[in-house]
Amino acid sequence: VTLYFGSDNMAGVSPPILQALAAANAGEAMSYGGDDWTARLTTRLSELFEREVAVFPLATGTAANSLSLAAISPPYGGIYCHPEAHINMDECGGPEFYTGGAKLVLIEGKGAKIDAGRLAGVLANAGKGVPHHVKPAAVSLTQATEAGTVYSLNELRQLAEIARTHGLPVHMDGSRFANALVSLNCTPAAMTWRAGVDILSFGATKNGALAAEAIIVFDPAKAATLHYLRKRAGHLFSKQRYLATQLLAYLEDELWLRNARHANAMAARLAEGLGNLPGVRLNDPVQANELFVDLPEAVVAGMAAKGFEFYRWGAPTQGTHRMVTAWNTDPATVDKVLAAARESAMVSVR
């Protein structure tokens, strides 16, 4: 691959997670989540989040998001999210499919964050109780966002407060939850239910797991429908121990936090190096492990000539490129890319 920083999905599996799979292989285990690993995972996550939670291990983020939304929105619901949210842009209508046709109502805001004022305004005029319009049903936030930014705790609390005022539950798409958490340097509880989040897509795949995510429901009394929704969607694994064991290993010895800190540090290093080059512009503050950066075409061409390609983002004429670092990004690779970029930028300026 000559594509650099293409995606955190292109990275392999963190070795302790692979070892955990082998360790979980001894003997028989009850199927469909009746195994010991799943039980331990619920205990572990309850401990981590400082309250009893219901846990649904899954293999993909789209499944976690879509099932979460189906658990909190009726088919005639309106789900408020940012236009750039993964659930809107990158899941091929998964939330619409799972909810039976709910509508994603898009709320703009800088840095791929929902603007609180706009959300409040839209909800105030949503015509609640008028069956001509979809019924306001939920707010969905992405943390870290699709622009590589991170909601502050205050921002989260403010949005959740608006949601609560209108009686709406809050979903968090935490596909890059760990990257946001180490960025804010707070507890998992602070970034979720203490801020007003009701249901969380807890991601691990992008941060070192093979294929493991979990829906976490902060009020377990509300989790009953998810057992059925998950099963009929084909997301209840027969050998669920292998999902649970991935997540247990992910949380063991702070592997998840170490992985995320590394990825974020690599993104910061890349951002710092690129940000100072002439003609190069970072679209947003780099607060997690993603950069969206406008590169002059001459730089793009210069880099390509040296064997470095990047992932173009949005309309081709914009010059924007997405770079994503991962748990195992090599600092030497970052430095090699930066050196080449500096050279290309110098040439292109001359």
Added chain:
Amino acid sequence: VTLYFGSDNMAGVSPPILQALAAANAGEAMSYGGDDWTARLTTRLSELFEREVAVFPLATGTAANSLSLAAISPPYGGIYCHPEAHINMDECGGPEFYTGGAKLVLIEGKGAKIDAGRLAGVLANAGKGVPHHVKPAAVSLTQATEAGTVYSLNELRQLAEIARTHGLPVHMDGSRFANALVSLNCTPAAMTWRAGVDILSFGATKNGALAAEAIIVFDPAKAATLHYLRKRAGHLFSKQRYLATQLLAYLEDELWLRNARHANAMAARLAEGLGNLPGVRLNDPVQANELFVDLPEAVVAGMAAKGFEFYRWGAPTQGTHRMVTAWNTDPATVDKVLAAARESAMVSVR
């Protein structure tokens, strides 16, 4: 676990498959199926099935079945299957969800096999073109069946011929495909498209994989919608190499056939031993790796006292128990169970 022969889902992962996961972990790989393992898998399965096929790797059988049916039935379709079919009994309405509300039309038959005469009769009177009734859309067969029996090639061809007469595609739920294949001792092509099957849920999880199945479409030109359906259902894995590598290892050196032969042999051994005991009745011929066996309550109690429990099936008063053997069932365990059963039966007769 004191439950014996509870399910082939309770067994662990076949060692070569676990090793393949580790081997696939080196370096980066394109995500969402753009990786080399996925490409090799398509080549390998095309070779195995003796024609070019389209392949969609997945993690669960319910996903494979539901997506397959959604690819061949409109929302207003009727899908003909046996009442005991997994798609009808054990998937919580997955096919109805994925198809947007198609109807499973149930066709009885012995040994959990669709009776050809009944299928022909129902289709003849289905009122095609009359929009008051669902539109006949597909026939779905399970091979091996949910009763542990196996359709003969002639039976498959006859049902497929009826389907073709009415213009309906045929789906095969091959959750235990390998067990059926070694039972018939034929080629994969003979048991599928040469017999008239259009789309196959090719199972591996029950036969030694960690979590790996594949939809196989025998006419790749008809596979386009599955890319979208799979993605929006959350069944497109970002790190798909780990699904593909499982299936490659599964097929390597005939692992899949060796595993299935062993499981079938263990079921036959169990059937032979139990079948001769007084008061014990096998519900159906044992042709794969499952037994459904009526046990006198005194035998059940006697076995329980010795620490052997089995999985009750159907109404509690029936006395039926399901026993499923796996790729790693220990012959010594079979013999130990048989010895205990003989003892219990002798006591209960006296």
Added chain:
Amino acid sequence: VTLYFGSDNMAGVSPPILQALAAANAGEAMSYGGDDWTARLTTRLSELFEREVAVFPLATGTAANSLSLAAISPPYGGIYCHPEAHINMDECGGPEFYTGGAKLVLIEGKGAKIDAGRLAGVLANAGKGVPHHVKPAAVSLTQATEAGTVYSLNELRQLAEIARTHGLPVHMDGSRFANALVSLNCTPAAMTWRAGVDILSFGATKNGALAAEAIIVFDPAKAATLHYLRKRAGHLFSKQRYLATQLLAYLEDELWLRNARHANAMAARLAEGLGNLPGVRLNDPVQANELFVDLPEAVVAGMAAKGFEFYRWGAPTQGTHRMVTAWNTDPATVDKVLAAARESAMVSVR
């Protein structure tokens, strides 16, 4: 039309209902049910059913049934009904569509009535709480049934009691509600909520309306979702006064009961006359306005030669014909048909 007794849907509109449409045409009225006629209809139906009810006027029976079921079953629900139920046979999967994929679980029974023992047995083994199976969600009864029979009050109560034991609400498809009511000679309350019915499709179209049905919810507190479900399905009429006024006229001066009594009497007259002919067999007791009658082919041919055709039912070889009488069936026509049938039967016997 040379088709005799083809359907009660082939009859026109009862004159007082047509007059009511004209009477409702004066002046403006609030749209979407904010009109006076709709308010009066709710009052009138509350009076008629002897309790406060929520009312949703609609134009078709399929809409009434499908929306009713969507209001009481989750997408992963199981709805228990007779195989011959209209919701299963004649609505092209409407209930599956509206519920988001619920499953109709079929319970046999004589005369198109659910057998209480079978229902109890199936529910006892439905595996409640096990997400592999659909969750038992509702029981749906048809009154009068699709076979032209009528559940007695005791039969209704017994089935509703079984449903209540399992926590399931009861839906009644009352497409021919009036025909059943006059057959039982009881009050609307007795045949519905007093017997344990929770939600009713109250039909009028087949009994003289132009296009008017109503969903009646006996606990109005549970009706909220229907406002949204109805609207998004396109069944909220902008000029709803014209639905409400049809139903008001239908109930005025016992028009509905008079119409139904006439239709039932005509069916009884036809049944009596045909039932005595050699070789003719009534499939079920004639308790409403439908007959299902086996006619010898010689009789069918003889009648056809005289210009009388009937609607064949089921497999063509069975010789069964459906005859439906209506609010305006002419007794002279019945007698003319009977005379011709007698002649044909005599010839065919000779």
Added chain:
Amino acid sequence: VTLYFGSDNMAGVSPPILQALAAANAGEAMSYGGDDWTARLTTRLSELFEREVAVFPLATGTAANSLSLAAISPPYGGIYCHPEAHINMDECGGPEFYTGGAKLVLIEGKGAKIDAGRLAGVLANAGKGVPHHVKPAAVSLTQATEAGTVYSLNELRQLAEIARTHGLPVHMDGSRFANALVSLNCTPAAMTWRAGVDILSFGATKNGALAAEAIIVFDPAKAATLHYLRKRAGHLFSKQRYLATQLLAYLEDELWLRNARHANAMAARLAEGLGNLPGVRLNDPVQANELFVDLPEAVVAGMAAKGFEFYRWGAPTQGTHRMVTAWNTDPATVDKVLAAARESAMVSVR
């Protein structure tokens, strides 16, 4: 009602249409569209549109729109429409329900018209064939628009051309089709298929029918699925003659054009009168039978004191009011309202 110009839905039924209902009541008619009126309607509309068309009579606009879209978009489709489109704002998610979860992709533009440049830009970057995104499936236009404006023929052709370039069919929501047609003074063919429209929701209810719309498919070969989709949605009327006869009467003697011309003229009269008052602002050119007009609060209060109320639109602070004229709006009422408005405006200015 003290609400003035509240909606064209508040008006009654045009007398010839009511008379046609009575005329269609004689004798029996085949049910479910097998009647003569339905056949004549298809002939009549084929004549009117100057080509053979397939016709599906219905009772509501939401049904016509949602079914049309379900006929042309897969569940994973993207449907391009204006944010103010009725399908987006006022149908409670009907299109999402009917399509099985397609996504409405919103394209801004002045006067509630899709901006051609934006549509072209969005389609160019829609990532066709990439299953992460919904598949571009259809363009839906509203004619007349929700802002009371009308697309010119050139505008229609330009948008349809963009759609065709990307292989997308074009749907027209013609809830106020007649109002647009008389505004453009062109033929029905010119405003639809000759401009590139593939499927039309042909509205009549707002323009004088009781409850009658029709889906018109310009290529009848593509209409087959609609028979099933309509039936399972409960929109196939058993006594369809009463839908067909409304539409026949609507088209007879140019009733529809006369009604629409009157409504448009009344809107123009109102617009002219209000537009000249100080502080009053028409949001858009008035090209059909709707006005959206900003009224100073003092004028609103003055009018209310005189007994004239209007329908507020959008956020309450905006001061916008919607006024809709109908086929039977009395010119004297318009003049009375204008006189009162002038008085209120004079007082408020002083």
